[in-house]
Amino acid sequence: MHIYRTHTCNELRETHAGQVVRLSGWVFRKRDHGGILFIDLRDHYGLTQIVVHPSRTFFDELTKLRLESVIIVEGIVTRREPTTVNPDLPSGAVEVVADVCTVESAAEQTPIYLAGDEDCAEELRLKYRFLDLRRESLHANIVLRSRVVAHLRRMMTDKGFNEYQTPILTCSSPEGARDYLVPSRIHPGKFYALPQAPQLFKQLLMVAGFDRYFQIAPCFRDEDARADRSPGEFYQLDMEMSYVTQDDIFAVVEDVLHSTFTTFSKKRVDATPWRRIPYREAMLKYGSDKPDLRIPIEMVDVSAIFRDSGFNAFAAAVKGGAAVRAIPVKGIKDKPRSFFDKLLEHAKGIGSKGLAYLIWDGDAVKGPIQKFLTPAELAALAAAGGMADGDVTFFVCDEPEKAAKIGGDIRAKLGRDLGLIDPNVFNFCWIVDFPMFEKDPETGATAFSHNPFSMPQGGMEALETRNPLDILAYQYDVVCNGIELSSGAIRNHRPDIMYKAFALAGYGPEVVESKFGCLLNAFKYGAPPHGGIAPGVDRMVMLLAGADNIREVIAFPMNQKAQDLMMNAPSDVTEKQLRELHIRLREQKPQGT
Numbered sequence: 001m002h003i004y005r006t007h008t009c010n011e012l013r014e015t016h017a018g019q020v021v022r023l024s025g026w027v028f029r030k031r032d033h034g035g036i037l038f039i040d041l042r043d044h045y046g047l048t049q050i051v052v053h054p055s056r057t058f059f060d061e062l063t064k065l066r067l068e069s070v071i072i073v074e075g076i077v078t079r080r081e082p083t084t085v086n087p088d089l090p091s092g093a094v095e096v097v098a099d100v101c102t103v104e105s106a107a108e109q110t111p112i113y114l115a116g117d118e119d120c121a122e123e124l125r126l127k128y129r130f131l132d133l134r135r136e137s138l139h140a141n142i143v144l145r146s147r148v149v150a151h152l153r154r155m156m157t158d159k160g161f162n163e164y165q166t167p168i169l170t171c172s173s174p175e176g177a178r179d180y181l182v183p184s185r186i187h188p189g190k191f192y193a194l195p196q197a198p199q200l201f202k203q204l205l206m207v208a209g210f211d212r213y214f215q216i217a218p219c220f221r222d223e224d225a226r227a228d229r230s231p232g233e234f235y236q237l238d239m240e241m242s243y244v245t246q247d248d249i250f251a252v253v254e255d256v257l258h259s260t261f262t263t264f265s266k267k268r269v270d271a272t273p274w275r276r277i278p279y280r281e282a283m284l285k286y287g288s289d290k291p292d293l294r295i296p297i298e299m300v301d302v303s304a305i306f307r308d309s310g311f312n313a314f315a316a317a318v319k320g321g322a323a324v325r326a327i328p329v330k331g332i333k334d335k336p337r338s339f340f341d342k343l344l345e346h347a348k349g350i351g352s353k354g355l356a357y358l359i360w361d362g363d364a365v366k367g368p369i370q371k372f373l374t375p376a377e378l379a380a381l382a383a384a385g386g387m388a389d390g391d392v393t394f395f396v397c398d399e400p401e402k403a404a405k406i407g408g409d410i411r412a413k414l415g416r417d418l419g420l421i422d423p424n425v426f427n428f429c430w431i432v433d434f435p436m437f438e439k440d441p442e443t444g445a446t447a448f449s450h451n452p453f454s455m456p457q458g459g460m461e462a463l464e465t466r467n468p469l470d471i472l473a474y475q476y477d478v479v480c481n482g483i484e485l486s487s488g489a490i491r492n493h494r495p496d497i498m499y500k501a502f503a504l505a506g507y508g509p510e511v512v513e514s515k516f517g518c519l520l521n522a523f524k525y526g527a528p529p530h531g532g533i534a535p536g537v538d539r540m541v542m543l544l545a546g547a548d549n550i551r552e553v554i555a556f557p558m559n560q561k562a563q564d565l566m567m568n569a570p571s572d573v574t575e576k577q578l579r580e581l582h583i584r585l586r587e588q589k590p591q592g593t
Contacts, residue, residue, distance in 0.1 A: 010046025016077045049095040058101045070105040127565040141553045145541045155256045161214040166201035178222035188582040194220035202240040206530040207522045214239040231562040240532035268425045278433040287408020292482030293427035295415030300326045311372035323400040325407040328385030328393045352406045356395040360387045434475040437468040454489035463500045488533025
């Protein structure tokens with residue numbers, strides 16, 4: 001017999017009745033029923049009930065033993081009485097009557113309670129994360145993550161991709177977030193950077209001829225925490241492909257993600273191919289480039305209807321360049337006045353000047369702005385929003401981008417408050433046709449809109465003949481339930497097109513060569529057309545686990561201030577370490593001096 005266990009705590013069934021077994025695990029719960037001690041013994045796999053009779057020499061010791069102590073139990077498997085069977089446990093039809101017990105590791109009083117649903121402060125949970133990870137739900141999330149990563153690897157390998165590792169110590173890159181810098185000991189005054197993504201390396205692998213690359217890649221960005229973003233580090237399913245079109249990449253991603261979400265969730269997953277929504281359409285209809293398609297509300301541009309209307313507040317604004325977004329909602333005319341007042345308060349809280357609305361009530365139209373509109377204008381608004389008896393249309397008027405953002409926020413709030421979001425579905429879509437350039441709101445100059453390294457649609461001809469603000473890029477996002485899983489692009493692999501694109505954004509060739517010299521140099525020696533994407537592993541698992549916060553699917557996350565409370569990081573270092581790195585800390589002046 002093995003010195004620790006013959007079976008796991010989730011393994012015993014009625015067929016094991018009469019066998020002598022040995023189990024090891026943590027004391028999860030204890031109950032004293034009429035002098036007989038019942039212990040729920042827990043290991044990684046599950047629970048088994050242990051019965052300890054008072055005649056056993058170790059009875060008193062186990063009675064006094066604290067929860068979460070580790071014990072080794074040897075005893076006989078017996079069937080439970082029918083009235084005591086626990087159908088919620090795989091091992092719930094049996095119990096082990098203890099004959100021998102050894103306390104392998106006695107626990108102190110735990111600072112957090114693990115045997116129930118009692119919640120505690122996140123700071124305490126993160127400080128004692130090794131205990132927090134024993135919780136059933138969190139433990140299951142981490143196991144789910146492991147299984148998802150294994151599935152992703154199998155899928156990618158089966159599709160002919162090879163996994164290659166890219167450097168962790170690299171150079172600082174001019175990407176969107178701040179770098180984590182690592183000082184060099186042997187090169188005084190110089191720094192490595194942790195990679196924000198393996199972007200340049202995976203493109204260089206394509207230039208090197210590896211054709212299909214993937215990696216479960218760690219990425220490091222010095223950015224603030226959000227519910228769907230962990231500060232410091234995160235992991236992504238990084239992939240790149242040569243000689244591919246945008247459609248080829250979509251086909252791979254849809255197959256891999258659809259398989260992953262159907263394998264690890266019972267929710268309904270959109271069939272492939274997934275809906276493709278141009279960026280400008282997404283901003284018009286949903287006010288967001290990561291729309292939650294579970295909400296059955298689509299905004300409509302009704303600026304033209306208000307331009308010459310008697311509602312001067314909107315009419316004057318539209319003539320001055322503003323836009324009016326209508327948010328049509330079905331069947332809510334009977335909502336109390338307080339509902340509309342609270343929504344107006346919310347709108348003002350997110351920067352709106354107000355929130356107008358109309359209520360379609362039978363043959364009549366009611367609402368604060370009804371008296372300013374003609375029957376023809378009301379009919380046009382009804383047709384634009386598909387309004388019928390019982391429906392309500394809300395209106396936001398502001399600069400086009402601001403109106404879209406505010407309208408999108410209100411749309412999302414209505415979806416939540418009205419219970420319109422189906423919790424049992426995963427709605428996927430692609431956002432495509434992002435603008436290559438945009439106008440800088442402060443200077444009015446042409447600037448890159450998103451990814452400067454993506455291929456402009458139309459190539460060199462578009463850059464030379466079109467208004468830059470009309471040029472679209474081969475950029476795309478994959479979105480699920482309002483969460484962006486990843487951005488990707490068909491890359492610009494031609495130096496001449498790269499020089500021209502950067503020139504339109506105000507950068508001379510010397511800037512391109514100094515900042516992106518390695519990539520540019522590589523492209524001069526024969527670069528295949530290539531593209532890729534990198535869906536976030538953390539966000540995928542968060543969706544699959546039904547977690548509200550990404551920290552619930554990461555084994556050892558940082559808090560919102562990018563601190564590891566368990567390991568006390570970041571921490572001070574010694575003066576000797578600083579001298580070896582040629583670093584001297586500047587004394588911080590008190591604020592206000």
